[in-house]
Amino acid sequence: MSSATAHSEIAEGAIVETTAGRLRGIVSNGVHQFKGVRYGEATEGLLRFMPPQPVSAWTGIQDATSYGPSAPQFHNQMPGNFPAGPPPIHDVYKWYWAADLPVSEDCLSLNVFTSSVNDNTKRPVMIWLHGGAFANGSGTAPGFDGTSLARDGDVVVVTVNHRLNIFGHLFLGAFNDERFADAGNCGMLDLVAALEWVSDNIEGFGGDPDNVTIFGESGGGAKVAYLMAMPAARGLFHKAIIQSAGFRAIDPNGAARAADKVLEQLGINKSSLGELAYVPRDRLLEGMSAVTRSENGNDYFRPVTDGRTLFERPFHDAAPTVSADIPLLMGTCEAEATFSMTTDMRLFSLSRDELVAEAGRFAGVGAQEAEQLFAAYARANPTAQPVEVYCHIRSDLHFRMGTIHAAELKVKQNAAPLYKYLFTWKSPALNGMLGATHTLEIPFVFGTVDLTPEIVCDAPDRHEVSRQAMAYWVNFARQGNPNGNGLPHWPAYSLAQRETMLIDRVCRTVSDPHRVGRELSAKFYR
Numbered sequence: 001m002s003s004a005t006a007h008s009e010i011a012e013g014a015i016v017e018t019t020a021g022r023l024r025g026i027v028s029n030g031v032h033q034f035k036g037v038r039y040g041e042a043t044e045g046l047l048r049f050m051p052p053q054p055v056s057a058w059t060g061i062q063d064a065t066s067y068g069p070s071a072p073q074f075h076n077q078m079p080g081n082f083p084a085g086p087p088p089i090h091d092v093y094k095w096y097w098a099a100d101l102p103v104s105e106d107c108l109s110l111n112v113f114t115s116s117v118n119d120n121t122k123r124p125v126m127i128w129l130h131g132g133a134f135a136n137g138s139g140t141a142p143g144f145d146g147t148s149l150a151r152d153g154d155v156v157v158v159t160v161n162h163r164l165n166i167f168g169h170l171f172l173g174a175f176n177d178e179r180f181a182d183a184g185n186c187g188m189l190d191l192v193a194a195l196e197w198v199s200d201n202i203e204g205f206g207g208d209p210d211n212v213t214i215f216g217e218s219g220g221g222a223k224v225a226y227l228m229a230m231p232a233a234r235g236l237f238h239k240a241i242i243q244s245a246g247f248r249a250i251d252p253n254g255a256a257r258a259a260d261k262v263l264e265q266l267g268i269n270k271s272s273l274g275e276l277a278y279v280p281r282d283r284l285l286e287g288m289s290a291v292t293r294s295e296n297g298n299d300y301f302r303p304v305t306d307g308r309t310l311f312e313r314p315f316h317d318a319a320p321t322v323s324a325d326i327p328l329l330m331g332t333c334e335a336e337a338t339f340s341m342t343t344d345m346r347l348f349s350l351s352r353d354e355l356v357a358e359a360g361r362f363a364g365v366g367a368q369e370a371e372q373l374f375a376a377y378a379r380a381n382p383t384a385q386p387v388e389v390y391c392h393i394r395s396d397l398h399f400r401m402g403t404i405h406a407a408e409l410k411v412k413q414n415a416a417p418l419y420k421y422l423f424t425w426k427s428p429a430l431n432g433m434l435g436a437t438h439t440l441e442i443p444f445v446f447g448t449v450d451l452t453p454e455i456v457c458d459a460p461d462r463h464e465v466s467r468q469a470m471a472y473w474v475n476f477a478r479q480g481n482p483n484g485n486g487l488p489h490w491p492a493y494s495l496a497q498r499e500t501m502l503i504d505r506v507c508r509t510v511s512d513p514h515r516v517g518r519e520l521s522a523k524f525y526r
Contacts, residue, residue, distance in 0.1 A: 010026050010027070010028045011026065011027045011028075012024070012026065012027070013025035013026045013027045013032050013033065013034070013065075013117075014027075014032060014117045014118060015061060016034065016117050016118060016204045016205055017204055018037075018200075018201045018204065019057075019200050019201055020038075020054075020055050020056070020057045020058060021057055021058040021059065021060070021061075021062055022060070022061045022062065023037060023061070023062055023063075023064040024061050024062070024063055024064060024065070025064045025065065025112075026065050028147065029147050029148075029151065030115065030151055031113050031114065031115055031146075031147045031150050031151045032112075032113070032114050032115070032116065032117050032205070032206075033065075033111070033112070033113055033147070034064040034111065034112040034205070035064055035065060035066055035067045035068070035111045035140075036064055036065075036066055036067050036068035036109045036111065037064050037068075037109055037110050037111065037112060037197075038055045038068070038108060038109050039052075039055060039108055039109065039110055039193055039194050039196075039197035040052035040053060040054065040055055040108035040190065040193050040194075041053040041054070041055055041056065041108070042104075042105055042106035042108075043105045043106070043107070043108065043163060043167065043186075044104075044105035044106065044281075045277050045278075046277050048105065048167070048276060048277050049167075049170060049172065049180050049183035049186060049276060050179070050180075050182070050183075050186070051182050051186060051189045052108055052186070052189055052190050052193040054193075055108075067101055067109075067111065067140040068101075068106075068107065068109030068140075068161060069101055069102050069103055069104035069106060069107050069109075069161075070101050070102070070103045070104075070107060070137075070138040070140065070161060071103065071105075071107040071138070071161055071162065071163055071164040071165075071167065071168070072103045072104070072105060072107070072164070072165070072167055072281050072284075072285060073103060073132075073135060073136045073137075073164055073165060073285070074135075074136065074285060074289070091454050092342075092429055092430065092434075092454045092455050093339075093439070093454075093455070094142075094454065095141065095142045095143040095443070095448075095451065095452040095454060095455065096131070096141055096143050096439050096442065096452075097131075097132055097136060097137050097138070097141055098141065098142075101138065101140060105163075105167065105281065107161050107162070107163065108161065108162060108163075108190055108193070108194075109161050110139070110158055110159065110160045110161070110194055110197065110198075111139065111140065111146070111158065111159045111160075112156065112157070112158055112202075112205050113145075113146030113147055113149070113150035113156070113157040113158075113159075114150055114156040114157075114205045114206045114207065115150055115151050115154060115206065116206045117204065117205050117206050118204060118206075119206055121206050122203070122206075122207065122208030122210075122211070123154055123155050123156050123206050123207050123208060124155045124156070124207075124208060124211045124212075124213065124474070124477040124478045125155065125156045125158065125198060125202055125207040125208060125209070125211060125212045125213065125477075126149070126153075126155050126156070126157050126158070126213050126215060126473075126474075126477050127158045127159075127160065127194070127195065127198060127212060127213070127214045127215070127237070128144055128146070128157065128158065128159045128160070128215060128216060128220070129160060129191065129214060129215070129216030129220035129221075129223040129224060130144060130159070130160070130161075130216065130219075130220050131216065131217045131218030131219045131220040131221070131439070132164070132218070132219050132220075133218070133219040133222075133299065133302070134164055134165065134168065134169060134187060134219055134222075134223075134299075134301065134302040134303065135164055135165045135219075135299065135301070136164065136165075137164070137219065137220075138161055139159035139160045139161045140159065140161065142448070142451050142452070143442055143443050143446060143448050143451060143452050144159050144442075144446060144448075145446065145448055145451060146158075146159060146446065147447075148446065148447030148448060148470075149445070149446050149447055149470060149474075152447060152470065153470060153471075153473075153474035153477075154474075155474055155477060155478075156202060156205055156206055156207035158194075158198060158202070160191065160194045162187055162190035162191055162194065163186055163187040163190050164187060165285070165288055165301045166262070166284050166285065166287070166288040166301050167186070167187075167284070168185075168186050168187025168188075168190065168301075169183075169184055169185065169186070169187055169255075169301045169302050169303060169304065170183050170184065170259055170262065170301065171183065171184030171252065171255035171256055171258070171259050171300070171304050171306070172184065172259055172273060173252070173256075173304075173306050173308070174252070174256040174259070175259075175270045175273060177273045179273070179274075180273055180276075181306075181308060182306070182308060182309060184252075184255060184303075184304040184306050185303055185304060185306055185308075185309045185310055187303070188223070188226055188227070188230065188303050188309065188310065189232070189309060191223060191227060191233075192227070192230065192232045192233050192236070195212070195214075195227075195233060195236035195237060196236060198212060198236070199212075199236055210238070211238055211477075211478070212236065212237045212238055212239075213237065213238065213239040213240065213241060213476070213477040214227060214237045214239075214240050214241070215240070215241035215242075215243070215473070215477075216241075216242070216243065216245070217243035217244050217245070217439060217441070217442055218243070218244050218245060218438065218439065219245070220243075220245075221241075221242040221243045221244060221245025221330075222242075222245045222246055222247060222248075222303075224240050224241065224242050224245070225242055225245060225247050225314040225315060225320075225406070226303050226310060226314055227240075228240055228314055228320045228322070228323035228326060229310060229311070229312050229313075229314040229320035229322060229323070230309055230310055230322070231309075231311070231322050232309055234322050234323070237326070238326065238480075239326060239327050239328075239329075239476060239477060239480050240323070240326050240327070240328050240329075241328070241329045241330065241473065241476065241477075242328065242329075242330040242403070242406070243330070243331065243332075243441060243442075243445075244331075244332045244333055244336060244399055244403075244438055244439070244441075245330075245399075245402070245403070246398070246399065246402050247313070247314050247315045247316065247402055247406060248302075248313075250299075250300050250302055250303070250304050251304075252304055252305060252306065254295075254298070254300050255300045255304045257295075257300070258291050258292075258295060258300035258301065259300075261290075261291040261294060262284075262287050262288065262291055265287040265290055265291065266279055266283065266284075266287055288301055314406075315402075315405065315406035315409055315410075318409055318413070319406070319409040319410045319412070319413040324413050324415040324416065325415050325416050326416055327416045327417050327418075327419075327476070327480035327481070328410055328416065328417075328418050328419070329418075329419040329420075329421070329472075329473075329476050329482060330403055330406065330407060330418070330419075330420060330421075331403060331420050331421030331422055331423065331500070331501075331503075332395070332399045332400045332403050332422060332423070333395075333399075333422075333423040333424075333436045333437060333438055333439075333440050333441060334395070334422055334423065334424045334426075334435065334436035335388075335391050335392075335395055335426075335434065335435030335436045335437050336394075336395040336398060336399040336400070336437065336438040337390075337391045337394035337395040337398060337399075337438070338391055338433065338434045338435055338437040338438070339434075339437045339438030339439060340394075340398075340438070341391065341394070342433075342434070347387065347390070348387055348433065350386075350387070351386070352374075352386040355374070355386050355387060355389070355390040356370050356371055356374045357370065358390060359373060359374050359390050359393045359394070360373075362393070362394055362397060363393070363397060363521075363524045364524070365524070373393065373520060373521075373524075374389060374390075374393070376516065376520050377389050377392055377393055377516070377517060377520060379516075380514075380516035380517060380520075388435075391435070392514070392517055393517075393521065396514075396517050396518070396520075396521040397521055397524055399438070400514075400517075400518070400521075401518070401521050401522060401524075403420075404518060404522075407420050407493055408495060411493055411494060411495055412495075416480075417480070417481070417492040417493075418492060418493045419476065419481075419482055419490055419492060419493060419501070420493040420498075420499070420500045420501070421472075421490075421500060421501040421502070421503050422500050422501070422502050422503070422513055422514075423436050423440060423441040423444075423469075423503045423504075424436050424502050424503065424504045425440070425444070425461075425465050425503065425504045425505065427440055427455050427456065427457070428457045428459055429454060429455050429456075429457055434455070437455075439455075440455065441469065441503065443455070443456055443466070444456075444462075444465050444466040444469040444470070444503075445466075445469050445470055445473050446470075447466050447470050449462040449463065449465075449466050450462075461505045464505060465503070465504065465505055468487060468503070468507050469503055471484075471485045471487055472487060472490065472501070472503070472507075475487075482501075487507065488501075488506075488507045488508055488509065489509065490509060491509060497511045497512070498511055498512035498515075499511060500512070500513050
């Protein structure tokens with residue numbers, strides 16, 4: 001499997017009929033691409049903070065040859081509200097988040113990559129949900145180009161833009177105005193609308209509407225988890241992949257408090273919510289930022305259990321019941337934390353004692369317990385430098401324990417298989433400082449390792465690792481099981497063995513990797 005190339009021959013593509021009208025795409029690198037396909041109307045003005053509305057039909061043939069705008073967001077920030085770091089940190093991650101496109105409230109669009117159209121062949125469909133928490137990002141970032149995955153995996157790839165941050169998640173449900181009862185989860189309802197578009201239209205693009213996999217990383221993985229808990233999404237997807245995600249659905253009380261503060265910032269009375277339609281876009285973003293600062297950095301502009309579209313916190317007390325029969329593949333990267341650590345480069349030069357104190361602050365414990373935690377992690381990793389020990393602790397607490405907890409709940413549900421991985425291939429970027437960092441598996445899954453030289457570099461084994469990762473993901477999308485194609489066997493996860501596939505130059509299954517860290521950090525999780 002080869003990576004997509006930056007330069008290619010582009011030809012006029014075929015015409016496909018959709019429920020709203022005919023679309024013409026392009027052909028690039030042997031793949032039909034339909035870009036900027038609208039699945040909903042613009043969400044500005046009187047439709048702001050409203051559920052998505054179906055796109056209006058058109059006559060004639062509409063070009064689908066260029067990406068649509070990104071959702072409104074702060075462009076001077078990294079994904080997940082991390083401040084943009086100085087070069088080269090900023091450049092290392094730009095493949096993941098920088099779509100270099102204008103932002104607009106007319107952002108409900110998707111992109112389809114497929115090897116053939118109108119051929120009555122039903123290929124598995126893989127719908128990618130981008131990361132960036134629920135604050136930033138775009139489905140059109142360079143690393144998410146679906147060309148290689150569609151061509152080499154013989155699948156149909158769909159990437160999606162939808163409302164983010166305050167535009168997708170301003171919880172107005174506590175203010176007794178039925179017009180805005182769904183405002184707190186509009187961003188998730190956008191994704192449901194995109195899934196409905198796929199269900200209604202993907203067959204013309206060579207896809208199988210009855211074999212749809214949703215997959216995403218970080219905030220995109222969380223979006224997958226929330227869709228698994230939404231009755232409105234039931235039946236619109238059949239398999240799920242969650243990569244390096246957290247599952248923190250916010251408390252409605254905190255969300256209502258944040259919305260109340262936003263209205264105060266804007267000078268809008270609770271009885272006059274219709275005035276929100278006329279507030280300038282940038283003023284809404286500034287108000288959101290001010291409220292987040294007033295809440296000690298806690299982000300309340302994300303999915304909320306509103307009792308209307310989201311009834312449970314996914315993988316909190318139990319695996320979502322509405323998706324009990326959905327096979328799930330999930331995992332993390334080994335050194336998740338270096339991604340966020342690079343926004344505070346001093347961490348890489350602190351002494352052991354200083355790192356112990358940092359670990360204590362991150363875990364929320366006192367000095368004595370922090371020392372005990374750090375020393376135990378160090379004993380389990382005797383060759384690790386102090387900064388690596390700190391990274392392991394932070395990675396476990398921030399990502400790995402949440403994934404392990406979710407895996408345990410899914411296995412206990414005993415209704416569909418769960419396959420768990422740990423991505424251990426290490427980036428050579430920045431003299432190896434990043435290791436197997438957060439987001440690193442994405443270009444390997446998409447086959448875009450040659451489009452992401454800042455983080456993958458020219459590592460000689462990059463294409464082989466990508467071939468295996470892509471094959472596992474495609475196999476799972478095709479059959480609900482990652483095995484096949486002569487790959488090392490990947491058993492389903494069990495609580496007895498905790499079977500985990502290590503994805504690296506040589507893939508192999510191990511039982512309960514980093515067991516000591518799992519046991520140590522379990523008491524601090526949640």
